[in-house]
Amino acid sequence: MTDRREFRDLASGEELAATIDSLELEAGTERASLENARGRVLAERITAEIDVPGFDRAAMDGYAVKAGDTVDAGEASPVDLETVGTLHAGENPTESIEAGEAIEISTGAVLPPGADAVVVVEATSERDGSVAIRDAVTPGENVMPAGADVAAGRRVLGPKTRLTPREIGLLSAIGCDAVTVRKPPTVGIISTGDELVRPDDTLDSAPGQIHDVNSYTIAAAVEEAGGRSRVYPHVGDDEGSIANTLTQAANECDLVLSSGSTSASTMDVIYRVIEQRGELLLHGTAVKPGKPTIVGQFEDAAYIGLPGYPVSALTIFRVFVAPAIRAAAGLPERRTATVEADMATRARFEEGRRRFLPVALVEDGDGRTLAYPVDKGSGATTTLVDADGVVDVDAQTAYLDPDESVTVELFSADAAIPSLLGAGEGDSHLWDLLDQLDRPRYLAEGSRTGVRLLEDGVTDVAVIAGPIEAPAESVVLDSWEREWGLAVPTGNPDDVTGLDDLIDGDLLVATVDSQWGLAGSFDAAIDELANSRDEAQATLQRSLRTIETRSFESPARRVVAGDADAGVTLAETAADLDVTFVSLGTERVEIVAAADRLEKAGVRTLRDRLASE
């Protein structure tokens, strides 16, 4: 690794923003028809070429009259006028009115020659060939004169105006059926890495393939920021193909974004391609996440290299790149939506870098908004949806204390705080329950995580299974039993009927992390077997050949994949996966709520739902 270069002189967030700001991303203008103009940004001044209305227009249903004829009219002293016709909207007035005459007129119709006002129908009574006018009108009353709405020559909209339905209405009124608008910047997206596979292709885990998360995520984020995204075929780590794809994208786009392959390692080819064949403006930032960010120029396009991890890529995109795309598209700055919250738990920071800490929000029983850090480690994609926003923590801050007040920048301005926050077991009955709630958040990370987060005052409810005990300060809302046992290959080739067979048959058994109730139920059954055999429990455990998995469905999946002879499982999982099931008993599942959250709206809704079942 002699070629490895350290990131020296990491740029500050301000320098990164300024460098991105210096890029030329604007894409010029284009024409848009009125039907397709919504949301676009005007690039020209619009001047009315016609008067609106183009004629003196009846503003009410009623009778067109000479105002002078109505001077003496009143409720008690109606004035009779001879009716000499009827005029609907869209009709050409064929006769004018003389003194003493009136024409019945509809809203929107042309005021006939000779008339100068309209008496509303409610102030009239029709008689045979005449109309009784019960209200005096002044000249111009209930008439919209030609050009009174928009006069020809008026500057009606200026450049930079965003076209909402209201502007589209005004453009319609003046007969403007196409406008010159800002063309959104075209943003090319390139994911690099030999290990990446598109979401619609099947993974091979043996060589460590993973799905390409960044391409579609960043494409969606580009569109959200007002750009046009163009996703290029994913390229491997080969310098030639990276250079070719970069060249094509640079020729077709205003900005090219890549993700991954941007560190100064010899393996990270894109960095070298930009350094050698393009122009490197900035490499490395002191912002966390985001260290290996690159800003540069390649051929005629601007180039930004985002970090490879999805959360890092999206954070850098959102904070630094999206504002530049919005500006180039002519959109106003994104309305920053922030929420003030108190930290639910402590967050520590190891190093002196400005950090965007992903946090999620929850309301406690008193309606106070709490923020808790969400970080399942580098590269976790669940952080994307388990968090609601970030806290911008400066480089000098080494930790945030519980109850410390923080400002959370929400990922979406219209993001709502989850109505209910739970953590614990996975269970099909629970999934059905969650589907019926509005905006629940549930972290299916096992019973022990459920207990811990409830005890820490983070979650509203925990779902706990097997022998794991609920926290002291909790209230059981519901409980049920579920069957557990062993998944074995279809047809049960090893004739497994119980735990004895696992030990005596020297079978490879997939077990599960002690997080899960299932692990507790399995251990308890081993204990029982040890007692019945009069052997030490530890001896029995040692004589089992096991591979431990992370989650409650994983053991059965190992059996399906042919990687284990048997696996600890729930009956429902075995049924879902269509694998043979050997029952070993039942375990209890409990939904418990934090005692001080019982009256919270989301918990009440859950209780009502459970009560109605």
Place this chain on the structure above:
Amino acid sequence: MTDRREFRDLASGEELAATIDSLELEAGTERASLENARGRVLAERITAEIDVPGFDRAAMDGYAVKAGDTVDAGEASPVDLETVGTLHAGENPTESIEAGEAIEISTGAVLPPGADAVVVVEATSERDGSVAIRDAVTPGENVMPAGADVAAGRRVLGPKTRLTPREIGLLSAIGCDAVTVRKPPTVGIISTGDELVRPDDTLDSAPGQIHDVNSYTIAAAVEEAGGRSRVYPHVGDDEGSIANTLTQAANECDLVLSSGSTSASTMDVIYRVIEQRGELLLHGTAVKPGKPTIVGQFEDAAYIGLPGYPVSALTIFRVFVAPAIRAAAGLPERRTATVEADMATRARFEEGRRRFLPVALVEDGDGRTLAYPVDKGSGATTTLVDADGVVDVDAQTAYLDPDESVTVELFSADAAIPSLLGAGEGDSHLWDLLDQLDRPRYLAEGSRTGVRLLEDGVTDVAVIAGPIEAPAESVVLDSWEREWGLAVPTGNPDDVTGLDDLIDGDLLVATVDSQWGLAGSFDAAIDELANSRDEAQATLQRSLRTIETRSFESPARRVVAGDADAGVTLAETAADLDVTFVSLGTERVEIVAAADRLEKAGVRTLRDRLASE
């Protein structure tokens, strides 16, 4: 009008909302590919079918080791391990490591068999065939175990989830390339009225044609609310064609919206078609604007008849219809954006109906937000863009006093208060100036309106021309001269050289409303002529044959249209319209600012801009 039916028992706003809420607008579900899923609303539960990652994954660049081999390693006491290979992301590990060995590994690569941790590259030094480890690691350190991000079987997203880039990232990660989403309701839009012409067709003003404003406006508003709009060919007032188009739309759409033709008048056919052939659920509401609103059912579709005036139609749509479309599309309620403001002027209400009063916003010199009513009369489309929102005024309120505090519901959540508010003359130099400012609002309604609004404390600046005087409490920011005179038909067939010719030649002269500086300049010139001829000014005025128009460009346009022999005009207007110009002199144009707004940011920007010219 014997068939005319009064609106009896007008429904309250609450009844209107409840009736619309009772309509069945949901459109079912459809599949969306991941590329097209942004903004869509999930209609299914998504469960992970794979572990993410699918293998134990190096989380950092470095060396894969057995953690036990590093127990004694430290900065001062490095441990040497033999390097037995290199593993990049995407490579299948071909060899396992034994005690005392290490394999160089990239972030994202598969942890090789035998290894249980990764030492980060910064804590190592490469030597010939071996690596010095300067930091002890624990088992699992810098490794993301299989399933640690997402375990197969985890419920990752629930129904009703709106798909933002973050959810798209998570779906990518689990290889979910298409999802079942709510299908947005299809909303058919029908404009009725013989007088309507689409914006891309030419108007004939003689029979009172106007452009169809509602079709594109409501279509854009439907899309904004999350629906799919379908605009039908505009129909006249003929019962057969209305019924045919309604039937077609009802068969193709979940909701049909019409505008206009909904009053109980005999002329308003759509009302009768719904009443006779469909089901009328509600007719007429006490909300203003919106009285002739209809709610019903036609064939299998829901039907809502909106008022014909664009501001009324869009107000009823925004307040009552958009929430129902959003709900049917599965979108959360629109975040209501409100602004607290003080009334700048008084607003009076004639009748006891709940009213949505269109208002615009402006900041005064102290940063206080003022609201002023915007109402150019029924049917004015400029109200659409000259207002920023509405004040919901209950039926009991007869007036709002100046300085009274009101809550303004903004039309758009991200609407920004204009940086500068001006009113007065139209002028090409002014247009250029305005184009250079950010979010100015300018009401080109003449000098006198400019003076009045400045005196009322509404506007920041007024632009005044001719002999009209600036208000006392104002400061001149800039002034210039402009040439004015007469527009005459090309080639000047009547040989007009001055005002004498207008009088002596018995020509028809288009003049302009006294709002405008141009009218003052013209009157002053007539005065001067009267003096020089030794005649009474009134006599001279009477001997002129004139038609008065509303706006400063209108007289010249009348000449172009052949409706006048001469027209009062600015030289620049004559040049723009390519009509022959006879100069009569110059008039002064002034931009004046309210003395108490001089330090407001938008006024400062304007002053800076003027100073730099």
